[in-house]
Amino acid sequence: MFTFAKAWVEERGVSLRAVTSSIRPPPPSSIPPSRSGASVALEDVSLSVTTEAGAVEILREATLSVAAGEFVCLLGPSGSGKSTILNLIAGLSRPTSGRVRYGDGGVTRPGPDRAVVFQDAALFPWLTLRANIEFPLKLQHWPADARRARSEELLRLVHLWRFQERFPHELSGGMRQRGAIARALATDPAVLLMDEPFAALDSQTREILQGEVERIWSATRKTVIFVTHNVREAVRLGDRIVLMGTRPGRVLHEEFVDLPRPRSSNDARVATLATGIARRIASEVEKVAREEADDAWVAPGDHRPGDPRRQLGRGI
Ligand SMILES: Nc1ncnc2c1ncn2[C@@H]1O[C@H](COP(=O)(O)OP(=O)(O)OP(=O)(O)O)[C@@H](O)[C@H]1O
Ligand SMILES: [Mg+2]
Numbered sequence: 001m002f003t004f005a006k007a008w009v010e011e012r013g014v015s016l017r018a019v020t021s022s023i024r025p026p027p028p029s030s031i032p033p034s035r036s037g038a039s040v041a042l043e044d045v046s047l048s049v050t051t052e053a054g055a056v057e058i059l060r061e062a063t064l065s066v067a068a069g070e071f072v073c074l075l076g077p078s079g080s081g082k083s084t085i086l087n088l089i090a091g092l093s094r095p096t097s098g099r100v101r102y103g104d105g106g107v108t109r110p111g112p113d114r115a116v117v118f119q120d121a122a123l124f125p126w127l128t129l130r131a132n133i134e135f136p137l138k139l140q141h142w143p144a145d146a147r148r149a150r151s152e153e154l155l156r157l158v159h160l161w162r163f164q165e166r167f168p169h170e171l172s173g174g175m176r177q178r179g180a181i182a183r184a185l186a187t188d189p190a191v192l193l194m195d196e197p198f199a200a201l202d203s204q205t206r207e208i209l210q211g212e213v214e215r216i217w218s219a220t221r222k223t224v225i226f227v228t229h230n231v232r233e234a235v236r237l238g239d240r241i242v243l244m245g246t247r248p249g250r251v252l253h254e255e256f257v258d259l260p261r262p263r264s265s266n267d268a269r270v271a272t273l274a275t276g277i278a279r280r281i282a283s284e285v286e287k288v289a290r291e292e293a294d295d296a297w298v299a300p301g302d303h304r305p306g307d308p309r310r311q312l313g314r315g316i
Contacts, residue, residue, distance in 0.1 A: 037069035037223035038103045038113065038190035040089055045098035047084060057248040058084050061098070064242060064251055068190075071217055071224045073238035075231060075281060077288040081249020082227040086193040089225065090114050102191070112140070112187035117180050119196040123168040130155065130164040133183045140187065154182040157216060174205035178212060185220070192217075194226045198233070207265060210236055214262055231274040231281075232265045241277060245284050247291070253280060 047059040059081045066072050074082045087093045088100050091110040100107040102114065123132045133151040134142075142150070155161040158178040168176055177197055184192060194213075198206040214237060217224050228234050234241045238257050245252040255277060259269050 034220060035113070035188045035190050036221045039066060039068045039101075040191055040223060040225070041065040041099075041101040042085065042088065042095075043099040043101065045088060045095045045100060047081075047088070047093070048096050059088075059095075060248040060250045062249065062251050066223055066225060068223055069221045071226065071237060071239045073234035073241045074225065074227045074244060075229070075234050075241055075277070076244025076249075076252075077246050077281065077285045078229075079249070079288060080244035080246040080284070082244055083195055084249060086116060086195050086225065086227060089191065090116050090193055112136070113189050114191045114193060115184035115187065115189035116193045116195065117177075117184045117197045119199045123176055123179055123183070125168050128165050128167055129160060129171065129179050132168070132179060133186050136183065136186050150186060151182075154185055157185070157219070158182045158212065172205070173201050174209055177201065177209060181213070181216065185216075185222075189222065191223045191225065194224065196227050196229065199229065206230075206233070210265070211262065213237065218261070231278045232270060235259075235270045235274045235277065236263045236265045236267075243277070243281055243284075246288055252284070 042062050042064040045059060045062045046057070048055055048057045050056075062081065062085065064072075064085070074085065076082055084093070088095060089102070089107060091100075091107045091114065107114075123129070124135065127135065130151050133154055134147045137147045137150060151164070152161065155164050158181055160175060160178055160182065163171060163175060168179070171179065180197070181192075197213075198209050201209065210233060213224070213226075216222075224237075226234075226237060235257055241255045241257060242251055243253040243255070244250065255273075257273065259267070259273070263270055265271075
């Protein structure tokens, strides 16, 4: 089954280690006490890769410090290196220069203490929801009764206990994402890395799951690093928002969200803060659009007379 699972996730461009964080600690005889959050930091991290087209600078001197138990949201245009940062913290890639720190040490490889949740739930379609949640524990050779106890605890946490024998295709998108969160929590990570986990969901389901994540975070006090393109989602969830810029990816700005919890996306204070942040990133997003668009593209509101191509790159 392991080989099949490996092939299945890798076909989807995801490493099985990212899904299961399967480095093996000794199997517990019972459920160990919950691990609370750990600090994470990027210290002047740069990452370049060599492609057929030449060297690509993905991240330049990114510095980011996340406290244990903090909820940090990463916002920024496509290609600004948000997923790359999660991969570096997960230990799935290594920086070209600089250091990635976890607690008192450095990140050198993936581990069960740092779990990733992706946009596409990546639940194994041939396993029931409960078996999916127990999968990483099986890899760690947990005994069957400890696995069962752990999965039941998590199924209750994400309100899916009644659906435990269902297969992923028998669940809604929102349920699958909750299942993926439960699976990520199975190995009791200190850090939860969430890469646009609700991007594919409708706005109402998204709102409900934001509440779920906030509740789970409050209950577990894990460190959460949450990537989103949705500014309101970031303001609703984050203690702090980190804005990323692109070409190359870098940290542009940080903003603390000093609003009481639980929050609602419809709260006027959330909306006001989100509008301010959206303005800040608009120019970065436009920069990407201009670079990626064809010659005929004109920025919205850019109706000045003349050849639109003359406007390309203006102010960059
Ligand atoms: N292995 C790689 N080889 C070449 N380029 C890469 C590689 N991995 C990432 N990149 C490039 O690095 C940049 C940052 O990628 P990354 O996926 O981190 O961006 P992102 O901010 O998560 O974008 P999105 O919002 O679209 O998910 C992109 O331009 C991407 O094409
Ligand atoms: Mg990404």
